Amino acid sequence: MSSAANSQKYSLEKGHELRIEVKEDRVLLLKLSDGQAEVFGTEVAAGEELALKGQKIAVYTWLGCSLELIGEGGSVEDVTDSVYESDETPMVSYLNVHDGLEQRRRAAKEASTSNLSGPRTIIVGPVDAGKSTLGKILLNYAVRAGWAPTAVDLDIGQGSITVPGCLAATPVEAPIDIEEGLPTEVPLVYYYGHQTPSDNPDLYKFLVERLADVLSRRANVDVQAAGVVVNTMGFIEGLGYELLLHLIETLKADVVLVVGNERLYNQLKNHLRARPEVSVVRLHKSGGVVERSPGVRKQARTHRVREYFYGVRGDLSPHSQTVSFESLRFFRIGGGPRAPSSALPLGATSVADPLRVTALTQLTGDLQNSVVAVSHANTPDQLLSVSVAGFLYITNVDKDQRTITYLAPCPGPLPGKYLLIGNLKVFFE
Numbered sequence: 001m002s003s004a005a006n007s008q009k010y011s012l013e014k015g016h017e018l019r020i021e022v023k024e025d026r027v028l029l030l031k032l033s034d035g036q037a038e039v040f041g042t043e044v045a046a047g048e049e050l051a052l053k054g055q056k057i058a059v060y061t062w063l064g065c066s067l068e069l070i071g072e073g074g075s076v077e078d079v080t081d082s083v084y085e086s087d088e089t090p091m092v093s094y095l096n097v098h099d100g101l102e103q104r105r106r107a108a109k110e111a112s113t114s115n116l117s118g119p120r121t122i123i124v125g126p127v128d129a130g131k132s133t134l135g136k137i138l139l140n141y142a143v144r145a146g147w148a149p150t151a152v153d154l155d156i157g158q159g160s161i162t163v164p165g166c167l168a169a170t171p172v173e174a175p176i177d178i179e180e181g182l183p184t185e186v187p188l189v190y191y192y193g194h195q196t197p198s199d200n201p202d203l204y205k206f207l208v209e210r211l212a213d214v215l216s217r218r219a220n221v222d223v224q225a226a227g228v229v230v231n232t233m234g235f236i237e238g239l240g241y242e243l244l245l246h247l248i249e250t251l252k253a254d255v256v257l258v259v260g261n262e263r264l265y266n267q268l269k270n271h272l273r274a275r276p277e278v279s280v281v282r283l284h285k286s287g288g289v290v291e292r293s294p295g296v297r298k299q300a301r302t303h304r305v306r307e308y309f310y311g312v313r314g315d316l317s318p319h320s321q322t323v324s325f326e327s328l329r330f331f332r333i334g335g336g337p338r339a340p341s342s343a344l345p346l347g348a349t350s351v352a353d354p355l356r357v358t359a360l361t362q363l364t365g366d367l368q369n370s371v372v373a374v375s376h377a378n379t380p381d382q383l384l385s386v387s388v389a390g391f392l393y394i395t396n397v398d399k400d401q402r403t404i405t406y407l408a409p410c411p412g413p414l415p416g417k418y419l420l421i422g423n424l425k426v427f428f429e
């Protein structure tokens with residue numbers, strides 16, 4: 001490593017990675033001076049300056065490279081929490097997984113008339129295991145091999161395709177942008193509206209089934225052969241495990257990658273023993289994965305919603321609009337919070353229907369700071385099962401004037417007349 005003013009130069013040997021944690025709201029510029037380097041499978045172009053804003057990443061090289069880091073508005077130390085080199089990475093095992101998936105894609109393409117699908121890969125593991133990072137690497141390697149795989153994100157707590165609280169899928173046709181993340185132009189999105197599946201597990205399962213159904217009906221041979229890469233939540237105990245089994249079943253997963261948890265690997269391996277068509281593969285967690293506290297996760301959720309409206313680079317201008325409550329039609333799914341069965345009289349079951357669609361008839365201050373989905377539904381009875389077009393953020397509720405002020409990504413009429421609310425709230429500073 002050598003340094004000058006706000007810049008530092010690194011020379012990485014083949015098979016090494018430089019792990020970089022940029023401070024929240026600070027920017028570090030990354031430049032590849034020589035050789036080959038990639039960030040979670042996306043190749044870094046030589047000479048180009050990448051702006052890493054608050055990101056935690058690793059720059060990996062298969063062949064060796066020289067890099068330059070430049071702190072924006074300060075030294076590299078000022079804008080980062082840590083920068084260090086490591087030669088202990090799971091990249092070779094990740095590449096082996098990619099090779100296995102590649103064989104399945106080719107077999108599916110060759111047998112296109114026999115309805116053989118490409119790999120349906122599900123990545124599971126505890127929180128902070130590096131699941132979404134592995135997903136990005138596998139998607140990128142597939143793209144680099146000429147495929148357009150589908151990214152599916154079922155991690156409602158974070159939201160890598162759209163805002164948190166959603167189940168979403170998107171085709172990945174080009175390497176994932178290092179600064180911007182997964183493509184967001186044409187996602188298929190279902191709004192669950194909560195941050196944890198335990199708020200309404202029946203709805204979560206229902207939406208997984210909807211998404212799986214839509215994905216399985218795509219007729220394009222290349223799209224089917226490219227397969228899907230599914231990212232899941234780190235919720236792996238009790239109900240979380242039950243939901244994992246449900247989605248492995250529903251999405252007809254044939255490759256289950258278990259990252260960083262031997263117990264979960266053995267549980268799933270035993271469970272799926274009778275289904276030899278499903279490969280359960282155990283992978284080590286990378287030592288570079290950065291652990292996030294509940295506070296940091298909450299901040300990341302807010303950040304994600306802000307990015308939806310203002311853009312990753314802050315270059316979008318959302319439109320603020322004040323309308324009467326009566327001009328909007330809000331609906332909620334689920335009959336309110338269900339009492340746990342332990343709180344009910346012996347033998348009784350909860351009467352709240354988790355899939356009931358209810359219109360909001362009274363204006364409540366509770367709507368303030370909510371993220372609300374604009375549904376593609378044409379009638380209220382379609383609200384449960386159709387996808388959503390986009391989101392609004394309620395910035396103000398005026399009960400005296402009976403008005404609502406919301407932020408929309410663009411001006412003009414809304415793309416649908418029915419709005420879905422959940423309990424997802426964020427507070428912009």
Ligand SMILES: Nc1ncnc2c1ncn2[C@@H]1O[C@H](COP(=O)(O)OP(=O)(O)OP(=O)(O)O)[C@@H](O)[C@H]1O
Pocket residue numbers: 019020055056057058126127128129130131132133134155158232233234286287288289290291
């Ligand atoms: N090798 C690495 N070096 C540096 N940072 C990394 C590395 N691998 C992953 N990270 C970072 O660690 C953080 C957590 O990783 P990731 O989001 O992949 O974990 P996860 O298991 O999907 O998390 P979740 O708990 O949200 O399900 C991310 O910010 C990611 O960019």
